[in-house]
Amino acid sequence: MRVEWALRLKGVEYEYIEEDIFNKTPLLLELNPVHKKVPVLIQGEKVILESFIILEYIDETWKQYPILPQDPYDRAMARFWAKVGEEKFLWDTCMAVWTQFEEEKEGYLKQAIESLQKIEEVLIKGKSKFFGGEKIGYLDIALGWISYWLPVWEEVGSMKIVDPILFPSITAWMENIRNHPVIKDKLPPRDKMVAYFQGRKKEIGASMAAARKG
Numbered sequence: 006m007r008v009e010w011a012l013r014l015k016g017v018e019y020e021y022i023e024e025d026i027f028n029k030t031p032l033l034l035e036l037n038p039v040h041k042k043v044p045v046l047i048q049g050e051k052v053i054l055e056s057f058i059i060l061e062y063i064d065e066t067w068k069q070y071p072i073l074p075q076d077p078y079d080r081a082m083a084r085f086w087a088k089v090g091e092e093k094f095l096w097d098t099c100m101a102v103w104t105q106f107e108e109e110k111e112g113y114l115k116q117a118i119e120s121l122q123k124i125e126e127v128l129i130k131g132k133s134k135f136f137g138g139e140k141i142g143y144l145d146i147a148l149g150w151i152s153y154w155l156p157v158w159e160e161v162g163s164m165k166i167v168d169p170i171l172f173p174s175i176t177a178w179m180e181n182i183r184n185h186p187v188i189k190d191k192l193p194p195r196d197k198m199v200a201y202f203q204g205r206k207k208e209i210g211a212s213m214a215a216a217r218k219g
């Protein structure tokens with residue numbers, strides 16, 4: 006989704022090829038032999054991997070509608086918070102959904118809420134509609150999952166992270182992201198997502214518990 010959002014923001018034409026991640030095509034395994042994951046951007050002979058790296062490549066290749074900030078310090082900060090979102094906040098959130106142990110879940114939720122408080126502060130300091138200012142930028146794309154995927158995970162995990170009273174700025178931002186013309190009609194159907202993640206929770210939760218028993 007990140008890659009599609011960026012290409013659409015820049016008005017770059019592309020072809021989308023759906024990949025079944027439970028039955029990967031030989032093409033995916035050939036193009037991304039290291040991680041065997043989507044997204045993969047193919048431009049002529051070039052193959053670009055990893056969503057954040059693809060976003061940077063897109064921004065440097067198609068100059069219209071820049072998504073990374075122009076100022077070097079602002080760029081560094083956007084990359085820093087994207088990494089926090091991915092490596093800390095996303096991780097804690099997923100673990101809270103998956104774990105079958107209530108005490109562990111509480112620990113992950115506490116950490117997730119602490120990270121989100123920091124992310125909320127960034128938004129408050131910026132005093133604008135998006136992390137990227139009045140327009141969607143790199144950090145909005147990187148954290149975009151919070152606007153639509155996270156509420157699904159909250160439902161599947163019977164938990165609440167984005168309390169609108171605690172996180173008024175993030176709550177407003179989520180609405181802005183979901184209603185953005187480039188994003189609005191590129192969101193997967195919610196009911197299918199709930200069913201999919203309920204299945205994943207069962208599988209992953211059980212294998213995590215089994216690994217613990219070892």
Ligand SMILES: N[C@@H](CCC(=O)N[C@@H](CS)C(=O)NCC(=O)O)C(=O)O
Pocket residue numbers: 026041042043044054055056057
């Ligand atoms: N760090 C990678 C993560 C990509 C990723 O996890 N992709 C998932 C789908 S959203 C995938 O291909 N999963 C297949 C698998 O885990 O085998 C990125 O940002 O591009």
